[in-house]
Amino acid sequence: MQKTVQKRTLKTRARLIVAAEDVIERNGYQALRVEDVVQAAGVAKGTFFAHFRDKDALMEMLIGERLVACFDQVEQGSVPRTAPEIADALQPIHAFMTSERYVFDLIIRYSGATAITEIGPIARCFERYVRLVAGWLETAKVRHDISPDLLAEGVQAFAIQSMSLKFCALHEAQSFSDRLEIYLDAWLTPAT
Amino acid sequence: MQKTVQKRTLKTRARLIVAAEDVIERNGYQALRVEDVVQAAGVAKGTFFAHFRDKDALMEMLIGERLVACFDQVEQGSVPRTAPEIADALQPIHAFMTSERYVFDLIIRYSGATAITEIGPIARCFERYVRLVAGWLETAKVRHDISPDLLAEGVQAFAIQSMSLKFCALHEAQSFSDRLEIYLDAWLTPAT
DNA sequence: TTTTAATATTGACCATGGTCACTTTATAAT
């Protein structure tokens, strides 16, 4: 049972990805049509689905890549030590996640691995989020009666809540960052 | 400018809804096909879309109704006074929300009103959730250095986090109710 | 009752994601 991968495969795949990124750059993620992608890549529709399980699989990959880049960027910055600093440090990640309603919905949908054997890039980012924040919290000026891991999961929960509300017409009065700061202050402030 | 609604309209609409509930009862929400519904109702496909903007609009209505019923049930029960009691009291709502992956995703997607002029039943339930829990918290054995409203929003955030993780293969070890109790305990415990 | 205008229904048609039997191409064995 041999399973040789032809060079052609990689080329085609690369062409599809470039074409997709091109389409997205022009019209955003939401507007991407498989038909447009294959046309731009110069391949048949069936070829697309030989390379990606479905349209969502491509999206997960592309959005996942961008998300990973956001994490890399955040990890380059200095280590935040207070609730507002933490909210601020995470800003690039949150900004991308809320850049498009479609992007936010897809990220949420793929935030949990559906099978242990196949953890996607987005699900991995959700784990990375908790690890990253937990690391910060160990030496931050926050309550320490609760484990950093649990605290970090809470930060994630509040961030998602804030992002959801950003898309909600009823909560336009308050800005995303204001809301998140209020949440994090209440959640992280040491019980004095 | 008259806008008479014919009796026929109400009948057709009722038939569509009954048909949809029938289909759902048999195969769940996820499997519902518009084609099946109109066939069961004995109308043309176009008629469906004259009554509901799209398939999601019907789903929002049906799932919203069930959700409202869950809230009614929860409000019948006694008022919880501790974190575990609160988690327990909310159980019927959380149980329905996680009864199907499709249901959870749709509820999350419709949790925020997209326009002030048109607040759907699900978005209304999210507001009701906060009001309900905030009411409980006023007299509960919890921290009171933070407003009940903010505390209640946090409860909602943690509940959503717990529900998300329920659908995640990586976090199967811990049960939903265990996880929620841990979160709520950490969030609501008075700072002594 | 007849006429008329608003309202409701219809089903052929479209858009888009996705499938699969078949063809073409690359690689390995002779």
Added chain:
DNA sequence: ATTATAAAGTGACCATGGTCAATATTAAAA
């Protein structure tokens, strides 16, 4: 080089949600 076999690519076709110009029905006015 020729052949055999696995891998890659193709495009007609399907499934399903959604549209709209045409038709049918209702209800109010004459």
